[in-house]
Amino acid sequence: MTADAAFSDFLHFFRSWISNPLRVAAVAPSGDSLARLMTQEIAPVDGPIIELGPGTGVFTRALLARGIAESDLTLIEYGAEFVPGLQRRFPQARVLQMDAAKLGHADLFEGEPVGAVISGLPLLSMSPRKITAILGGAFTYIRPGGAFYQFTYGPRCPVPRPILDRLGLKATHIGHTVRNIPPAAVYRISRRKPLDLTRERPKYGGGAEAGPIPDAGQTGE
Numbered sequence: 001m002t003a004d005a006a007f008s009d010f011l012h013f014f015r016s017w018i019s020n021p022l023r024v025a026a027v028a029p030s031g032d033s034l035a036r037l038m039t040q041e042i043a044p045v046d047g048p049i050i051e052l053g054p055g056t057g058v059f060t061r062a063l064l065a066r067g068i069a070e071s072d073l074t075l076i077e078y079g080a081e082f083v084p085g086l087q088r089r090f091p092q093a094r095v096l097q098m099d100a101a102k103l104g105h106a107d108l109f110e111g112e113p114v115g116a117v118i119s120g121l122p123l124l125s126m127s128p129r130k131i132t133a134i135l136g137g138a139f140t141y142i143r144p145g146g147a148f149y150q151f152t153y154g155p156r157c158p159v160p161r162p163i164l165d166r167l168g169l170k171a172t173h174i175g176h177t178v179r180n181i182p183p184a185a186v187y188r189i190s191r192r193k194p195l196d197l198t199r200e201r202p203k204y205g206g207g208a209e210a211g212p213i214p215d216a217g218q219t220g221e
């Protein structure tokens with residue numbers, strides 16, 4: 001990207017922030033260092049991929065640089081001011097002007113084909129209900145082993161623990177960069193392994209059938 005294009009993106013982004021500081025939540029697009037951190041674990045085999053809140057497309061470009069096919073990208077951006085620029089820059093991607101909280105009802109894919117969701121959303125300025133809708137919706141498309149990547153300017157994962165617990169998810173810190181304004185950290189959010197509640201049937205002598213294993217939800221009283 002040329003210096004002129006980067007400056008024009010900055011002005012565009014800054015104006016958007018002035019008109020809607022809570023939704024845009026940053027004065028400038030993310031830097032290349034954060035974009036590399038956000039995309040470091042994503043490979044072409046992870047397609048299709050959903051990006052939430054792409055803005056001017058910094059993370060989108062980083063995904064393409066990692067070899068992901070543009071046609072494998074679905075970009076979900078609520079800000080109407082960013083949508084024409086995304087459509088122009090990434091003509092083979094699917095660009096949808098949509099609230100990411102509506103993901104779960106959007107029928108974007110059949111089944112769970114998505115290998116990664118990458119999110120630039122300002123979760124710190126969203127309500128717990130909205131965060132739950134976004135993550136819950138995203139995981140209806142994410143295949144087993146896939147992950148949701150989120151950055152934050154805060155000191156901990158921006159998804160509160162009770163929401164992770166409720167959705168059966170875990171968050172892992174995968175990197176931090178001071179070469180961003182402001183410095184930022186990246187988390188991988190993935191499904192917890194289901195508890196293995198099976199256990200060997202006790203063997204009783206005489207070849208008699210063992211009794212049923214009590215239901216895991218019961219106390220055994």
Ligand SMILES: C[S@@+](CC[C@H](N)C(=O)[O-])C[C@H]1O[C@@H](n2cnc3c(N)ncnc32)[C@H](O)[C@@H]1O
Nearest residue numbers: 023026029030053054055077078079099100120
């Ligand atoms: C902090 S900016 C990040 C932009 C870009 N990913 C970057 O890192 O430079 C947040 C982006 O999320 C978008 N956004 C905010 N709320 C949204 C929502 N509910 N659904 C979809 N996009 C949203 C904003 O319009 C903005 O483009």
